[in-house]
Each structure stands twice: as C-alpha cells, then as structure tokens.
Amino acid sequence: MIEEVDGKEAAMANRKLDELIVMLDSGKLDREQKFLMQQRLNEALKRSSFDPDVFEPFVKLGENTQLSREDMADDLESLLAQIPLDSNISKKYLLIEHSKRVVQVIISFLLIIMGISMIIIKAPPNFEMFTIYYFTWDDGITLMDLISVLIVFSGIYLLISAWLYLRRAEH
16 A cells, blocks of 8 residues: 555545545456556556646736736736646745745855855965966965955855845745
8 A cells, every 4th residue: 555644634634535536346347447457557647746837928927028927917817827826836936936946045044154264264385377467576466365255255245145036036
C-alpha cells in the first residue's frame, strides 16, 4: 500500500482511494469508463499539485506596459478563466518567492562581510597582485582592493533589490 500520511484529510483520501481500487477490481466497469475515470483523476491531481510556472502568464501580463488598462483587464479575465487558481497555490508561490529573497539577503550579507574583510585583513604580498595608486612607498590601493570593493557593491545591490521586493510584496 502507498505510504501513509498523517492528518484527517490524508486518511480520508486513502480510504476513498482504497474504495476506488476495490470497485475497479470488481470488474463491473468497462474499459471506457475506467479510462474516463483515469482522465478525471489525472486532471484533479494536476490541479492539486503546485506548479510555479502557472503564474508565468500573470507575471508577463503585469510586465507588459504597452497594454491599456481595459486590455489588461480582458487578458486577466481570460487567464483566470483558463488557469484555475486557489489560495493554497498562491500561498505556496508566495512562500517560494519570499524564501528566494531571504536567501538573497543572506548571500548579500555574506558578500558584504567577505568584501570588507578582504580590504581590512592584510593579504600576503603575492596575493596583493598590483598596486594601482601608492599612498606611501609601502601602502596604496591594490587591484585586490578594487575587486573587494566590487564584491561589497554587488552585495549591497543584492541587498537593496531583495529589500525593495519584500517591501513591494508587503503592500
């Protein structure tokens, strides 16, 4: 038997599935009826499973700035008629999007810390590469410092873009 899942809904679904299996094994249904049942079951399973690509047409519709408001409303109406959405699917989509942004924030903090530490911590002379500008005979701005600044700026860019997305999602 299929691995049991905790919860009332899962137990009830397993009981109904067992009943369906017993009915199919009884042999009272012909081949065409079984085929139609299989199609209906496959469609129900497709609707219940989450596919993040289901939101792609909606995202493209929002990005198209050349459409008028009426055209966007008509396109949205046709998309909603074609693609059935419920609150569970949208919650899963939002959870995935928020988790992507949280990971982006973590990566941006790591980049900022790594870049600043590369500037502050003294590196061995063979790792310093070339000195671009000399302050004194022994000190100056090296190519490694410029690379470190680029790393810090990329971390700041990632942090700001994730923060703006999360702020936009709140409203």
